[in-house]
Amino acid sequence: xKPLFKSxxxxxxxxxxxxxxxxxxxxxxxKYILVSHxxxxxxxxxxxxxxxxxxxxxxxxSVEYRNPPTGDLADMARIIEQAAASxxxxxxxxxxxxxxxxxxxxxxxxxxINVIIxxxxxxxxxxxxxxxxxxxxxxxxxxxxxxxRAKSDGVKSFVCVNHVISNTxxxxxxxxxxxxxxxxxxxxxxxxxxxxxxxxxxVLAYLAANPDTDAVLTLGPTSADPTILALQENGMAGDxxxxxxDLGDEIVKGIKSGIIKWGIDQQPFLQAYLPVVILTNYDRxxxxxxxxxxxxxxxxxxxxxxxxxxxxxxxx
Amino acid sequence: MVTSNPSPAPxxxxxIKERSSLRKALVRPExxxxxxxxxxxxxxxxxxxxxxxxxxxxxxxxxxxxxxxxIIAVGACLLMISGEFDLSMGSMIGFAGMMIAIFxxxxxxxxxxxxxxxxxxxxxxxxxxxxxVIKTGxxxxxxxxxxxxxxxxxxxxxxxxxxxxxxIGGIRDVAEGDWLASLFGGKVLTGLFQWLGxxxxxxxxxxxxxxxxxIVDGVPMLVVWAIGLIIFGHVLLTKTRFGNWIFAAGxxxxxxxxxxxxxxxxxxxxxxxxxxxxxxFATCQVMEFGSAGADRGVLKEFEAIISVVIGGALLTGxxxxxxGAALGALIFGVVQQGLFFAxxxxxxxxxxxxxxxxxxxxxxxxxxxxxxxER
Numbered sequence: 001x002k003p004l005f006k007s008x009x010x011x012x013x014x015x016x017x018x019x020x021x022x023x024x025x026x027x028x029x030x031k032y033i034l035v036s037h038x039x040x041x042x043x044x045x046x047x048x049x050x051x052x053x054x055x056x057x058x059x060x061x062s063v064e065y066r067n068p069p070t071g072d073l074a075d076m077a078r079i080i081e082q083a084a085a086s087x088x089x090x091x092x093x094x095x096x097x098x099x100x101x102x103x104x105x106x107x108x109x110x111x112x113i114n115v116i117i118x119x120x121x122x123x124x125x126x127x128x129x130x131x132x133x134x135x136x137x138x139x140x141x142x143x144x145x146x147x148x149r150a151k152s153d154g155v156k157s158f159v160c161v162n163h164v165i166s167n168t169x170x171x172x173x174x175x176x177x178x179x180x181x182x183x184x185x186x187x188x189x190x191x192x193x194x195x196x197x198x199x200x201x202x203v204l205a206y207l208a209a210n211p212d213t214d215a216v217l218t219l220g221p222t223s224a225d226p227t228i229l230a231l232q233e234n235g236m237a238g239d240x241x242x243x244x245x246d247l248g249d250e251i252v253k254g255i256k257s258g259i260i261k262w263g264i265d266q267q268p269f270l271q272a273y274l275p276v277v278i279l280t281n282y283d284r285x286x287x288x289x290x291x292x293x294x295x296x297x298x299x300x301x302x303x304x305x306x307x308x309x310x311x312x313x314x315x316x
Numbered sequence: 317m318v319t320s321n322p323s324p325a326p327x328x329x330x331x332i333k334e335r336s337s338l339r340k341a342l343v344r345p346e347x348x349x350x351x352x353x354x355x356x357x358x359x360x361x362x363x364x365x366x367x368x369x370x371x372x373x374x375x376x377x378x379x380x381x382x383x384x385x386x387i388i389a390v391g392a393c394l395l396m397i398s399g400e401f402d403l404s405m406g407s408m409i410g411f412a413g414m415m416i417a418i419f420x421x422x423x424x425x426x427x428x429x430x431x432x433x434x435x436x437x438x439x440x441x442x443x444x445x446x447x448x449v450i451k452t453g454x455x456x457x458x459x460x461x462x463x464x465x466x467x468x469x470x471x472x473x474x475x476x477x478x479x480x481x482x483x484i485g486g487i488r489d490v491a492e493g494d495w496l497a498s499l500f501g502g503k504v505l506t507g508l509f510q511w512l513g514x515x516x517x518x519x520x521x522x523x524x525x526x527x528x529x530x531i532v533d534g535v536p537m538l539v540v541w542a543i544g545l546i547i548f549g550h551v552l553l554t555k556t557r558f559g560n561w562i563f564a565a566g567x568x569x570x571x572x573x574x575x576x577x578x579x580x581x582x583x584x585x586x587x588x589x590x591x592x593x594x595x596x597f598a599t600c601q602v603m604e605f606g607s608a609g610a611d612r613g614v615l616k617e618f619e620a621i622i623s624v625v626i627g628g629a630l631l632t633g634x635x636x637x638x639x640g641a642a643l644g645a646l647i648f649g650v651v652q653q654g655l656f657f658a659x660x661x662x663x664x665x666x667x668x669x670x671x672x673x674x675x676x677x678x679x680x681x682x683x684x685x686x687x688x689x690e691r
Contacts, residue, residue, distance in 0.1 A: 069665060078381055082374075
């Protein structure tokens with residue numbers, strides 16, 4: 001048993017050593033940590049990772065990305081506490097649930113760490129936790145703008161495919177869209193789950209049960225990609241009014257081929273890139289922009305898709 | 317329980333194999349867990365010592381995570397030794413938290429009453445789990461898998477129907493000053509930590525309304541519950557007749573029935589205890605964070621089972637130890653948070669988890685063979 005044990009230890013050391021070396025090598029200069037609420041499976045956050053990597057490289061600082069593997073917000077609170085304990089220069093975090101996250105964020109601020117809220121949260125909550133600023137897209141306003149746009153295109157009813165039903169901030173998009181259209185949200189929002197096959201089948205089922213639905217609204221690539229497949233399968237593609245939040249490879253192709261009318265780009269790259277730049281300049285020179293930054297909404301339509309297409313899923 | 321055996325001087329029994337006392341002290345189900353704990357701490361002391369992992373705040377961080385695992389691991393461990401599984405633990409955590417929120421916030425019941433009703437309800441569901449398993453003779457894997465979906469479904473459906481959202485907040489406000497709530501969400505030893513902070517031994521807040529107060533201002537009740545449950549589970553399993561029944565029910569249920577062990581009762585009680593542990597977890601979480609969400613506790617059942625397996629218990633039942641499970645929870649928690657401190661890319665966490673699980677199982681198998689003499 002002794003030699004076996006020894007070899008196990010050696011094996012671990014061999015596996016672990018290169019990984020550690022690879023990730024701690026760039027730790028010179030300021031250190032920042034970005035904490036997201038997304039589970040590992042959410043592909044949208046790849047743009048965020050690329051954004052902080054680029055900003056870290058350009059500003060010569062190290063930026064780490066952390067998230068709760070299953071998307072459990074209580075686990076995220078622990079990660080923020082952990083991030084604060086490792087004493088970085090600044091923390092960039094989302095505020096997906098104010099009740100759960102405000103305590104740990106407030107404690108980090110009081111401990112002397114600069115915090116910027118990105119992506120999820122409101123201006124008011126940002127002020128209350130004592131963060132420097134908010135960089136993101138006001139979700140209700142974005143949904144409302146989309147609703148007005150759809151209304152002027154003649155849409156009267158819709159279904160909202162929500163793949164993150166537990167994130168109250170994202171659900172605001174559906175509410176804003178309904179208010180913009182001037183129709184009650186009612187049962188128009190469906191909980192699709194995260195699994196592509198499930199999402200596709202739920203959309204098919206809903207549209208079969210409610211064939212007079214004018215529009216489909218999806219809330220990100222996770223729900224948009226399977227919805228495209230669903231519409232291709234039941235022949236509604238190109239006919240039904242289809243709008244989506246966020247961009248991705250399939251969404252861009254969908255916009256190009258006319259299946260999707262528009263995509264609302266909240267420009268996640270800016271949400272990741274700007275906080276790193278702002279925090280670094282604040283730490284180095286004490287300069288800070290005077291207000292929150294709206295990174296979106298920007299409507300992406302079939303016109304001017306070239307740059308979007310080139311960088312979709314990477315920086316767009 | 318009490319052995320009033322008036323036998324005179326211990327005579328060497330020729331039926332029992334002679335073993336040195338050192339071997340007896342070393343070779344036990346927890347040995348794998350102990351080795352693992354030493355290994356893990358050595359590793360992180362070497363790689364992440366100056367990263368804040370071993371400051372008061374860092375220690376509290378991984379202690380809390382480990383304590384969370386430990387609470388559910390104790391329940392899962394005893395249930396697993398009695399030969400059953402509970403895959404609905406994670407969903408039960410979400411469900412229990414949501415019930416407290418609905419009772420306490422939406423219906424406006426006093427929070428102590430909401431907590432007690434939730435405990436009764438959840439332990440009732442645990443008993444139902446056990447009853448179905450015993451009555452139908454189906455594997456608990458399947459029965460509790462069904463409950464996993466049913467409970468999660470209700471956890472999403474109920475708040476959405478009642479409150480039109482999936483997160484119910486405001487629990488902190490209604491729980492303010494409640495005697496039972498403070499048993500789950502409070503902190504102990506606050507005076508000691510204030511003194512340590514004043515003496516400059518631990519870090520204090522630099523700014524804000526709490527300036528001057530220690531960042532770690534007490535030991536959360538979550539940790540107290542974890543330690544309490546570990547001690548309770550260990551004593552129950554190793555020092556009582558009921559503990560022997562648990563081993564017997566999981567080892568060979570039929571043989572146990574022949575010698576008069578109430579196997580069905582033991583198993584149903586263990587299902588209820590598992591539900592109790594899940595509800596303790598949920599109540600502590602809800603009281604600490606002040607809100608209940610529909611996605612709380614996802615995959616926690618596997619984290620509990622992983623802790624138990626790292627701690628040396630056998631998936632098929634009849635063998636294991638609560639102390640081992642507690643060490644498993646400690647290893648799990650320290651590794652999970654420690655990797656963040658060491659700055660390892662977070663998507664690699666699962667890789668490490670898999671490696672540790674594999675190493676632990678291989679090591680534990682060798683240790684078990686040494687103990688039981690099986691080949």
